[in-house]
Amino acid sequence: MEKDVPTLPSISPIQSPTNASKALSHSPSLPQPSATVLHQTAPSYSLCPVPLSGGLNTHCLSPSTPSDQDDLTCLSWLHQRNLLPLQHLPKMPTLPQLESLEPLPTPNLPLSPGKPPYSFSSLIFMAIEDSPDKRLPVKGIYEWIVNNFPYYRTAPSGWRNSVRHNLSLSKSFQRIQRDKSQSVGKGSLWCVCPEYRPTLQEVLKKTHYCHINNSSLLNSPVLLEAADYGQTLMGDTTVISDMDLNNPSMSSCSLIPDHEELVAIELTEEACEESEKDPLADSGYIEFHYYQDQQYQYLVLPGDTELDLETVEILQLDAEAQEAAGSLLDLAGGSH
DNA sequence: TCTCTCCTAAACAAGG
């Protein structure tokens, strides 16, 4: 299942003149920020862009609303939860409606969520890790899965049996007896067995990367290594996730990063070439990722968008995008 | 082919 890893670039992509010229061609007036996500990609099928004025779209990755939760199969939210470092948005199985994308993404694309690529162990792991107390009752695990993976809303209920089966059978999960005095409802709480936590994280990472292997960007040893340590190695770029996936102490860390900035991921030439092979790449959108108001958000802009002040002004026309545009301006060295 | 992992289904018991 592991993919061959491309040769490690001699220099980091962000420092490569060639790559930089490609990546920055979309934003000639934007000075290289210390941290800016700027990658060109076809919009993920799970995007539910909120239409902005000027044909721009913004999108919130926070699963705080049901509509947002639909997007969780896009897996980008894993970054928000710090279960995976923010990197290239994964390309999920192609949906026909995206094959024929018009120049602008259709707002509120109809979603037909497929089965998540994650094993039940991973789903349970994510559910538990996402809980404030790192422990959940079975019902809570059900709810988390349903809330985050729309597939299971309509799936036959047998998957619940599989969840329970996994909980019982897997050594990775421990049952905790509820405090009888405070117990409301039956059943126990389940938590992740600490010694199996790194294993679960590894499985989760592998699953994630296997399903985004269309992007050679993520196959860069640099980025993979960065993913392992929660830091990118691209110059002074700051990765948006500062957690250490292999650090058991992460369980006590906030799942939401406390810094607010854009994260830059630029396409390597290989990534660009591969992207060109992707039929969706013709739609050529750029996603601008940023972290704001304790949420990951991103703008989806047409690929030929020049992120200059004019573009930002357009962004500013929309109240919802105003703050985002401000962030871009800040990073561009301007003020608004 | 074998092994392993994972998924699914089913049966059963216990408890609310």
Added chain:
DNA sequence: TCCTTGTTTAGGAGAG
């Protein structure tokens, strides 16, 4: 009684 939870067994699919 019904439903949920937890356990166990069995079989199949897919990958290495």
